[in-house]
Amino acid sequence: MRAAVHQAAGTITVEDVPDAALVEPTDAVVRVLRSCICGSDLWSYRGIIDRAAGSRTGHEFIGVVTDVGAAVGTVRPGDLVVAPFAWSDNTCPACQDGVHTRCDNGGGFGAPGSDGGQGEAVRVPQADGTLVAVPGGPDGVDDALLPALLTLSDVMATGLHGAVLAGVEEGSTVAVIGDGAVGLCAVLGARAVLGAERVVLMSRHEDRAALGRTFGATDVVAERGEEGIAAVRELTGGRGVRHVVEAVGTPQSWEMALGMARVGGRVGAVGVPHTSPEIPLFPIVRNHLTVSAGIAPVRKYLPDLIERVMDGRLDPGAVFDLTLPLAQVADGYAAMDERRSIKTMLAG
Amino acid sequence: MRAAVHQAAGTITVEDVPDAALVEPTDAVVRVLRSCICGSDLWSYRGIIDRAAGSRTGHEFIGVVTDVGAAVGTVRPGDLVVAPFAWSDNTCPACQDGVHTRCDNGGGFGAPGSDGGQGEAVRVPQADGTLVAVPGGPDGVDDALLPALLTLSDVMATGLHGAVLAGVEEGSTVAVIGDGAVGLCAVLGARAVLGAERVVLMSRHEDRAALGRTFGATDVVAERGEEGIAAVRELTGGRGVRHVVEAVGTPQSWEMALGMARVGGRVGAVGVPHTSPEIPLFPIVRNHLTVSAGIAPVRKYLPDLIERVMDGRLDPGAVFDLTLPLAQVADGYAAMDERRSIKTMLAG
Structure with a gap:
């Protein structure tokens, strides 16, 4: 064959x-x-x-x-x-x-x-x-x-798993970091399967952002890093989002995920790190975050x-x-x- | 005054x-x-x-x-x-x-x-x-x-919070890292408040271990580091514990916590880091762990x-x-x- x-x-x-x-x-x-x-x-x-x-x-x-x-x-x-x-x-x-x-x-x-x-x-x-x-x-x-x-x-099951790990449920506000196929499927999973009300997709590629909107993203944020965190906070009354799906797996995406989560929020991570990064403990402790990760x-x-x-x-x-x-x-x-x-x- | x-x-x-x-x-x-x-x-x-x-x-x-x-x-x-x-x-x-x-x-x-x-x-x-x-x-x-x-x-509410963050419930098996007052209260909280069935206290001080037993610890492990992880795994059929309370806040205690958690397990952390440590992402991803932390x-x-x-x-x-x-x-x-x-x- x-x-x-x-x-x-x-x-x-x-x-x-x-x-x-x-x-x-x-x-x-x-x-x-x-x-x-x-x-x-x-x-x-x-x-x-x-x-x-x-x-x-x-x-x-x-x-x-x-x-x-x-x-x-x-x-x-x-x-x-x-x-x-x-x-x-x-x-x-x-x-x-x-x-x-x-x-x-x-x-x-x-x-x-x-x-x-x-x-x-x-x-x-x-x-x-x-x-x-x-x-x-x-x-x-x-x-x-x-x-x-x-x-x-x-990808569909992996994106959904990220939203599940992030604790998304009916009516949730969610941010999705990563506009690859998994991130886009996380948008769809959060909205169509779990019933999220608002999904912010972090994307600076117009074709992917457009598909993200088709999949149910209510907001698209093109900024990255500190600017991306600030933009998401601005969209959420300054407090950040309760649910973040991390679908990239780099130190930069983790920094964004931990930075835009609301006090008491959850980060669900399905981005597979291909180096061996560490994540900072301080923002998790300070903001009472819950972090869950795993290969779906x-x-x-x-x-x-x-x-x-x-x-x-x-x-x-x-x-x-x-x-x-x-x-x-x-x-x-x-x-x-x-x-x-x-x-x-x-x-x- | x-x-x-x-x-x-x-x-x-x-x-x-x-x-x-x-x-x-x-x-x-x-x-x-x-x-x-x-x-x-x-x-x-x-x-x-x-x-x-x-x-x-x-x-x-x-x-x-x-x-x-x-x-x-x-x-x-x-x-x-x-x-x-x-x-x-x-x-x-x-x-x-x-x-x-x-x-x-x-x-x-x-x-x-x-x-x-x-x-x-x-x-x-x-x-x-x-x-x-x-x-x-x-x-x-x-x-x-x-x-x-x-x-x-x-200390009592903080120890209990650690057990709550670790997802302890009726019948759980739990490990508590830290035999200070908070760790000892986590033992008591896990057993007397949340109904855990088995609590392994990591302690190498006999007076603290004795009080831990009074508070409901069913097992005491004196070893630390890799030996401590191995001892807890041996007590749990090789798979590790579903619930770990981290009540120290050092890189060493985190290494133990992540190392002794069962696949799909939860770590609840109330140990306050007084440096700015990082925690390794790889064991969290590999073992599908959930980590929650915060000042109680x-x-x-x-x-x-x-x-x-x-x-x-x-x-x-x-x-x-x-x-x-x-x-x-x-x-x-x-x-x-x-x-x-x-x-x-x-x-x-």
């Missing part, structure tokens, strides 16, 4: 690789219908973190089950499924606590030794705990819904989010502004690296 | 000072029945932080109201009252959010220009929002309960805690292991500085 392979920073190629196949009785094999490129894929593409030459890439995909191991009971060949970016058994203590991304038997697609999402098919470990079938199956789901379903494998346990959110997409209450598909065939995956990386695309989908 | 005065690091004296008196119509004057010395008083005593020569000391006291301003309605002369260590109006947005220690009209006893608790009387600003009367008044309350009531002005809004807890003390459900009075007259306040500082006393009460 064909799959994308990381050759070196800046170089992604599509190669012939061994067909995805069952190894364990708990595995399934999924033929990929749609996959996409993640902001985190750019870290190795840009050389910020190391990735072994020859390793597979991509961790977001939806597809059709083509084979299941003897121990698999919840999905069957022919099912249309959404895969979270990490597999999990959905039964261990961590999964029971809702932290599927720290599953005792978990792992990530595209990690060494595993298939990546950017390919024709994927071996899915722990299939029962990982895959969630879409009602209606491949023939019962309009192709127009596939982009929205694909976002559930990572996407699996936990899937059944509800699939239902919302299928019945039309949630439509995050517009986060994809470029669609390419797998053969042109390198063009997709380049487009995202150069910010010509917010998020690129691979189809066919 | 007589009151304790900070002369220089290591030197506290008792001096004649102007009588406490009403200044604003929202003030009350309280004649002090009992006051005490706080661990945080030792910072300036030890020269770790600067304090102006001649400034008053102490911020914990209970007493009898002797005078009230024209605008004061909730307390009257003759009332026995508990004062939180900080005054607050109990009506501003921060107070309404339960963060009385960030009151728009708040301040702290012993700060420049205000009376300290370690004296014969105290002017209390924002008396209506600050003071809470004890049912029965001075004649209806057994002197034996005064130490317990005095703890409510700071004692006022919020007072009505409930007074009721618990009066009906015998809560008895934190044993945290005082030395009682001295105000005239010997310097001996109390020395005793606490040299760890001969966990907490020293001043009476008479």
Whole structure:
């Protein structure tokens, strides 16, 4: 089969690789219908973190089950499924606590030794705990819904998780730091899923700000740093926001997040730090803040989010502004690296 | 009147000072029945932080109201009252959010220009929002309960706040880092107020560990650092504790707190950092932790805690292991500085 392979920073190629196949009785094999490129894929593409030459890439995909191991009971060949970016058994203590991304038997697609999402098919470990079938199956789901379903494998669920960690609820006022796909999905999650009343999106890119408004942002602030903090405070009567979603992961974004939170507020962080930063304790103590962080346990959110997409209450598909065939995956990386695309989908 | 005065690091004296008196119509004057010395008083005593020569000391006291301003309605002369260590109006947005220690009209006893608790009387600003009367008044309350009531002005409510920030509830397993008066009160708060089932106290001082057991600690761990983390993990099936109270405020105690929390766990911090430390983001992200911190809004807890003390459900009075007259306040500082006393009460 064909799959994308990381050759070196800046170089992604599509190669012939061994067909995805069952190894364990708990595995399934999924033929990929749609996959996409993640902001985190750019870290190795840009050389910020190391990735072994020859390793597979991509961790977001939806597809059709083509084979299941003897121990698999919840999905069957022919099912249309959404895969979270990490597999999990959905039964261990961590999964029971809702932290599927720290599953005792978990792992990530595209990690060494595993298939990546950017390919024709994927071996899915722990299939029962990982895959969630879409009602209606491949023939019962309009192709127009596939982009929205694909976002559930990572960005939509991750954005929502940030808003959940930030304590967003009906009527909340929220600030979202980060106008990448995750930040934009946090806007949508805060508004359409959790019922926030007011969402301030920090964005200085007009295309992203426009999509943010479509997703429900009520205010857009272009300023950064101290000026950005001041602008958000001005919008909130000087007191700051109760709920901040941090969807970047840099020291600068943390400084903004801690600076614009209201006394007693909450910061929910899904931005993945790729250095090992520290955050200052003083503003947390002084302003009585609560800070929660973590790589989103996407699996936990899937059944509800699939239902919302299928019945039309949630439509995050517009986060994809470029669609390419797998053969042109390198063009997709380049487009995202150069910010010509917010998020690129691979189809066919 | 007589009151304790900070002369220089290591030197506290008792001096004649102007009588406490009403200044604003929202003030009350309280004649002090009992006051005490706080661990945080030792910072300036030890020269770790600067304090102006001649400034008053102490911020914990209970007493009898002797005078009230024209605008004061909730307390009257003759009332026995508990004062939180900080005054607050109990009506501003921060107070309404339960963060009385960030009151728009708040301040702290012993700060420049205000009376300290370690004296014969105290002017209390924002008396209506600050003071809470004890049912029965001075004649209806057994002197034996005064130490317990005095703890409510700071350490008992602060320890409880740490446990609340850590999310402790009925049946929880908790670790408490810090065996000072606040840590010991966190043990008591977690067990007697919030219903925790298991509380691990980190302590290597036998007298403090013994009091911790009296307060409900089910386990005591003497090790520190990596060994302390390993010991707590061993006690919890390798996974760590869901709830950690950080009652020290040093980089070392934070490292332990973050290291012993279970995946998805919570750290509640009431240790006041007197440097400006940073905390590492990586363990928070990796282990999906929630971190909450803040100087305890004692006022919020007072009505409930007074009721618990009066009906015998809560008895934190044993945290005082030395009682001295105000005239010997310097001996109390020395005793606490040299760890001969966990907490020293001043009476008479």
